[in-house]
Amino acid sequence: MKATKQALPAYAVTQSPLSEAQVSEFAERGYLVFDLDVSSDFLDSLVARVEPCYPEDHRLNPTAPARAQDAWKRIDEVRQLAVLPLALGALEQLFGRRALPFQTLNFPIGTRQATHSDIVHFNSIPSGFMAGVWVALEDIDLDNGPLQYYPGSHLLPEYAMQDFDLEPSYDNYRFYEENIKALVEARGLQHEFGTIKRGQALIWHANLLHGGAAQTDLSRSRHSQVTHYYFEDCEYYTPMHSGAEGLSLRDPFWIPATAEFSLPEDRPVSRLKRFVRRFIR
Numbered sequence: 001m002k003a004t005k006q007a008l009p010a011y012a013v014t015q016s017p018l019s020e021a022q023v024s025e026f027a028e029r030g031y032l033v034f035d036l037d038v039s040s041d042f043l044d045s046l047v048a049r050v051e052p053c054y055p056e057d058h059r060l061n062p063t064a065p066a067r068a069q070d071a072w073k074r075i076d077e078v079r080q081l082a083v084l085p086l087a088l089g090a091l092e093q094l095f096g097r098r099a100l101p102f103q104t105l106n107f108p109i110g111t112r113q114a115t116h117s118d119i120v121h122f123n124s125i126p127s128g129f130m131a132g133v134w135v136a137l138e139d140i141d142l143d144n145g146p147l148q149y150y151p152g153s154h155l156l157p158e159y160a161m162q163d164f165d166l167e168p169s170y171d172n173y174r175f176y177e178e179n180i181k182a183l184v185e186a187r188g189l190q191h192e193f194g195t196i197k198r199g200q201a202l203i204w205h206a207n208l209l210h211g212g213a214a215q216t217d218l219s220r221s222r223h224s225q226v227t228h229y230y231f232e233d234c235e236y237y238t239p240m241h242s243g244a245e246g247l248s249l250r251d252p253f254w255i256p257a258t259a260e261f262s263l264p265e266d267r268p269v270s271r272l273k274r275f276v277r278r279f280i281r
């Protein structure tokens with residue numbers, strides 16, 4: 001069956017919700033914290049309904065790292081948070097193009113993810129039209145594994161695996177992390193922590209170096225949701241699958257604007273791409 005191209009969802013967008021000072025702060029620092037203005041009941045319901053999406057081993061042992069990718073397909077609150085008019089409006093104001101959410105990740109505890117920039121995972125042509133919006137679903141402090149980031153690091157060059165003489169592949173990803181760690185040390189970059197309150201969001205620029213700080217109190221949770229966005233009128237690709245043979249373009253499925261949607265079939269193109277990746281490299 002021929003796949004039809006998804007029309008851009010008709011999102012409701014709050015126009016220009018940010019002040020000029022917030023826009024310049026983002027340009028200089030590569031991140032911005034703002035209030036999402038969502039109700040406590042909404043956040044309670046989101047957290048409760050995502051819980052069954054985490055893997056069994058996390059439910060048996062709540063200190064085991066866990067994530068639920070694209071829970072928006074099943075849990076409407078996750079979808080609603082991803083398409084929140086205020087978040088879409090802020091992104092549009094910061095990047096000057098319509099924001100298009102393509103992936104959600106929910107976490108029940110700290111990720112302890114090593115420092116990276118999302119540009120190594122998702123990039124665009126023209127480059128850098130990608131952002132993450134990290135939402136605190138409960139209060140975050142230094143003990144429950146806050147986001148850790150390096151203000152201003154989005155102004156560094158965009159580092160791909162090849163810049164460290166690494167073949168792009170997830171098998172080599174730990175060497176990317178080692179190189180980024182060395183770079184942060186060599187440049188003496190200073191980190192900050194995203195100790196933000198429940199219902200606040202932190203937008204990061206695609207090239208901002210960030211990761212998850214260690215969770216020092218493992219008796220606690222750290223409920224959070226990240227939505228990754230691209231922007232309109234770009235080409236999208238996966239740097240980690242793009243090597244000498246060319247860019248691995250992607251055709252993201254944009255998170256729908258309303259609760260009534262049908263998911264794309266397992267599209268013939270992506271099946272072919274998977275086959276190529278498995279057998280021709």
Ligand SMILES: O=C(O)CCC(=O)C(=O)O
Nearest residue numbers: 111113132147211212226
């Ligand atoms: O939540 C975290 O600790 C990091 C998440 C992250 O790096 C991402 O979603 O891009």
Ligand SMILES: [Fe+2]
Nearest residue numbers: 116117118210
């Ligand atoms: Fe990230």
